[in-house]
Amino acid sequence: MKYVDEFRDPQLITKAADEIRRLAEPGRTYRLMEVCGGHTHAIYRFGLKDLLPPAIELVHGPGCPVCVLPMGRIDDGLAMAEDPRVILTAFGDMMRVPGTKGSLLEYKARGCDVRIVYSPLDALRLAQANPDRHVVFFAIGFETTAPSTALTLKRAKALGVGNFSVFSNHVTIIPAIRAILDSPDMRIDAFVGPGHVSTVIGCRPYEWIATREHKPIVVTGFEPLDLLQSIAMLLRQLREGRAEVENQYNRVVPWEGNRAALEAMADVFERRPFFEWRGMGFISQSALRLSDRYAEWDSEKRFAVPGVQVTDPKAAQCGEVLKGVLRPPDCKLFGTECTPEHPVGALMVSSEGSCAAYYTYVHRKVVAEARWVSSRQATA
């Protein structure tokens, strides 16, 4: 398969891993944060940690849109779903995220009309096909998905579809990276930069990370070879004392981003003064709401949503894991009260969440191997 097979070539991967081992300076440790949840998933899915020297620690960042959504916002979406006129539409990975009174999936099983869509345009089509109902699209995601929401709203406006609205939970990546760098407990040496987000915003918005914060950042693709190449590029920068924005994913990411997508977003959205991020608190200028030009299609204006701030279950340490302070298995609930089947925190729900990725691809092996070692010791 083109654009996949060449980036999973065992020989090239082995070569890149060798280079990383050569570049890692003895006695030095490296804390590299992959900002993007897609990278977290790929690292576990392809077992890349097995290939890295122990001196390199990959810290999982906040780039999983489902994970950073606070519970209060999920409750707001569920409140809309309870209205019998409403068809609530969402991406599949939202379905199992717990709100205070259940998940979208549980609401659906109780009879609310909740449907999975693969694109916001599907939600708009659903509205056109059901003129006597109101279709709400529960929009989530970074700059990766915001343009498709924007284009859908432009089409809804052009076609005059009045029974459709968007519950915008779109967030932006730069303020989140800033919050991480401002956080006193963070010690990050360099960043594996977002891939899909950068196809929209380009590489320029990261320049301050290099110039002002003196941290290297490499915009990176999602295949095993992409990630290893980019880790080697970061190590080379650190070794040479450079801090620059580099673009490993240039087969997809243009340096200046996607102008058409940015223009659509600028027309449809405006920045919220502040927005709550799960585990990270309120971050200013970090999220998008519909501009006044699209007020008619804004679910928050059309529905009286509770808008109540809900604190996370006390024992769950999602915040610490989201910021990379704790590793997933270090959370008190990990693997016992909180599992992908019965998630307490959102990090255990989305395939991009670091807890779900660790649980799915690593946890059982670690446990099983420990059991084997202890059973061998017992028989010896």
Place this chain on the structure above:
Amino acid sequence: MGLISTGDRVVEHASAKLTFRDPRIEMAHGAGGKASRRLIEELIAPLLMGRSAEPLGDAAIVDVGGARIAVTSDSFVVTPLRFPGGSIGDLAVNGTVNDLAVAGARPVGLLVTFVLEAGLSSQVLEAEVRAMGDAARHAGVRILGGDTKVVEHGKADLMYVTTTGFGELLPGVSLAASSVRPGDRVLVSGPIGDHGITILLARGDLDLEADLSSDTRSVVPLVAALVDAAGSGVRWMRDPTRGGVATALNELARDCGLGIVLAEDRLPVHDGVRGACELLGLDPLHIANEGQFLAIVAPEVAATALAALTATPGGEFAVDIGEIRESPIATVIAETSYGGSRVVDMLVGDALPRIC
């Protein structure tokens, strides 16, 4: 996964304390993954079949006046009714025939139950009944009888079909998770994931097209060739339907307590299935198959067994995909040729629409 006992059980009193805690049934309980297993093991089996540590297999083996026969039952609720490569009629026969085959039995007869929705076109029904007749003839199995019910319009997706099958156990074959040993090889009869992805695309929700068709077929000739070649060296078989290869092998790992190590690069997957899975974030190991089976064979017969499969029409793409190891205990992992490894877990939740 079926609600099938592989031995005699004593039914406990119906007030036995249950561990099933899910407040209501969701689609995930029918998806063949962890939730399905919980529903069966924690609610249905304890109340109807008693608490036995015995693993649940694809077919029950019962002794009737000295003759040992295999019995199994399966329901089919797929939408759409027809899809590239087959239809609900084909599935209803092949699914049950395959459950008997991988239990080491030669399918003999089927009972067929229809639940029809008022308003269903007779032409559509006729086409499905004909498809069932053709599939039964092809698999060498007789239709012995059945039942028909009709429900109000809107209460069923046009039609549901349940088939119950009986088979005669093949001599010299003894299949059990407990006979699997470290060093045994894992064989698969052909490319995986075709059925599930074909149905997903046939529903048309995705605006994706691929040159794919369902793999629905009887695996009887392939199982016969394997058993002929490897005899008692065949330890265990399963057709990986809902929940896919990952679920079938996780059940085996749990039942035998051993590690199953797959070679990621050797898994046979058509490009169309791979592409759709990459795009949708699915794992081909979780996708349903309706015409493939997995076999665990002793290492000394593995090469002969594989050669017998590849020499049988329809088995050309059979592959040795991995081995059984002592560790990691009760876990399935996939290794890449560049030295990375990952756990292959059962499907969590409901990744796909109704597929069988």
